[in-house]
Amino acid sequence: MTDFTFHTAETASDASKPLIAAAKSAYGFIPNLLAGMAEAPALLEGYMTLAGIFNKTELNETERQIIMMTNNRLNGCTYCMAAHTTISQGAKVAEDVIAALRNNTAISDPKLEALRQFSIAVNESRGWVKQHDLDAFLAAGYTQQTVLEVILGTSLKVMSNYTNHITQTPVDSAFKANAWSADESEAA
Template sequence: MARMPLNEIDNVTGTAADLLGQVQKGMGAVPNMAKAMVNSPATLKGYLRLSAALGGGKLDTATREQVALTVAQANECSYCLSVHTAKAPSVGLTETQVLAARRASSEDPKTDAILKLAAALVATRGAVTDEQVEAARAAGITPEEATEIVGHVALNTLTNFFNKAAQVDIDFPVVDPADL
C-alpha cells in the first residue's frame, strides 16, 4: 500500500490540479506516481520541468527509455521498470532490447556505451573513473551527450527513489527487478 495519498485530479485544486491536468493531457491518464508526487506540487513541477528539458536534448526517445530501464534496474525500482517496459514498444524497442537495457547493454556500440556510463554513474554515485569516461568518449559520446546522460540518471533516480520510498502502487503490468 502506498505511503503517500494518491490524489485524484478531481479532488485537488490550484497548482496540484493544474499539474495533474498537464500529466493527463500528455499521457492520456494520470499514473499513480504523479498522484503521489503531487503531494508536493513543487516536486512534481520540478520532475515535469526536468523531464521536458531533457526530452528536448540530443538523446533520442528510444535511448532515453533504455537509460531509464538501466537506471531502474540498477536502483531496483519495480514501479519504474514496469512503466518503462510498458512504454518501450511505443518508442520502437523490442523485448530483447528492453532486457538488454536492464543489463546496461545494447547491440548498438554507442547506445551500449551510453548505458554502461549510466550504470556506472548509479553504481559509483557519480564518481566514475577516468577509464569509464574515456570509454564513453571512445564510443563517440560527446560532452553534451555525457552531460545529458548525467541528467537522465538524476531524473530517473529521483523517480526510482520516490516510488520506492512512497511505495507507490504499480498501475502497469508489474516487472520485478529480480526477474532478469
C-alpha cells in the same frame, strides 16, 4: 509504512491541479507516480519540467530510455521499469534493447552498450566515474554534452525512483503487462 495519498484531479491541491490536468491530458489517465508526487507540488512540477527538458536533449528516444531504464534497474524501481518498458514499446525501441535493459545483459549495438555501461558507472559511482569509463564512452562516439545529459537523465530517475520507493507506488493497470522485479533481472 506510512500510507501516502495518490491524488486525483479532485483531491490535488490548487498548486498541483494544473499539473495533474496536464498529465491526464498527455497520458489519458493520471499515472500513480504523478498522483503520489502531487502531495508535493514542487516535486511534481520539478519532475514534469525536468522530464520535458530531458526530452529536448540531443539523445534519441532509445538512448533516453537506456539511461532511464538502466537507472530504474540499478535503483530497483519496479514501477518505473514497468512504465518505461511500456513507454519504450510504444516508442518502437527495439525489443532486444528493452530485454537487455530489463535483464541486465549487453545490448548488441556497441554504441548503445557503451551508453548503458556509462549510465551504470554514473549511477554506481554517484558521479565519480573513473577516467577509463569516461574515455570508453567518448571513444564510442558520444560527446562531452552527452556525458552531462546522462547526468540529467540520472537525476530525473532519482526523483521518480526514490518517490516510488517511499510512497510504494502501485503499478498502473496500463503498465501491469510489463511488471518487473529485481529477482527476475538477476535470474536472467
